[in-house]
Amino acid sequence: MVTTVDEAVATPRRPRRRRGFGLGLLVVLVVLAGLVVVADRVGATMAESRLVSVVETELNKQQITAAATDVDIEGFPFLTQVANGHYDRIVIDIDDLRSGKVRVSNLRINADDVTAPTGDLLGGSPKATAAKVTGVATIAWDLLPGLLDYAGMDFGDATFAPAGESVRVTGTAKVNGERVPVAATATFSVVRNQIRVRVSDASVSGMDLPQEAEDYINNLQDELSVGFTVPPLPFGLTVAKVAATDGGLAVTATAKDVPLAQ
Structure with a gap:
């Protein structure tokens, strides 16, 4: 069969697939997602650093010394939590804590259901309140005879x-x-x-x-x-129970409606 010139002109050509455009769009989306993650982590790191200062100030008020303090704001994305003004959990680790005669190798504090209004944060006067705070400290066994x-x-x-x-x-x-x-x-x-x-x-x-x-x-x-009185703890924590562990005597303390920053 012979195709005429008119038929050839009338036959529409199939559009060429724009593979390059689809691949480029995917690359752009990946890069943007990476930037969002980076921005989210940077914001979280800055907030955690700010909270470290708040915790250290609280320790100084109670005449408590510590070798190191670390704060971790759990949950992702962080920026969404900022926008909502609510954080599920903030974890505070304090190493080698000393208060009076009491020495604790580690005190881990979980601050749950934390409210921090976004408006206060943007206004430069951040406020944060935890509905519940639970701290677990371990007193090494070899320290107990001296305390008693x-x-x-x-x-x-x-x-x-x-x-x-x-x-x-x-x-x-x-x-x-x-x-x-x-x-x-x-x-x-x-x-x-x-x-x-x-x-x-x-x-x-x-x-x-x-x-x-x-x-x-x-x-x-x-x-x-006999016994010994527990010295003042940060954030108004009150001892609730004790338990024996391989590493020492685990002391659990709790508090409610605790201002973490004000």
């Missing part, structure tokens, strides 16, 4: 260590003129912002003691059942 002043009770070489579901306390006591090893069970509780230890089942292993010596050991365990 066991040396002053003539209970030497005292150590605490977890043993299954309980905690064992060991040390030496002077019985009938000589020092003997003593072991007992320790349990912890919270009474009006004071951490108390109750010592029970005290015994001297490998020795038969006269009755008067056994009476002394029983009296000793009562003397060792």
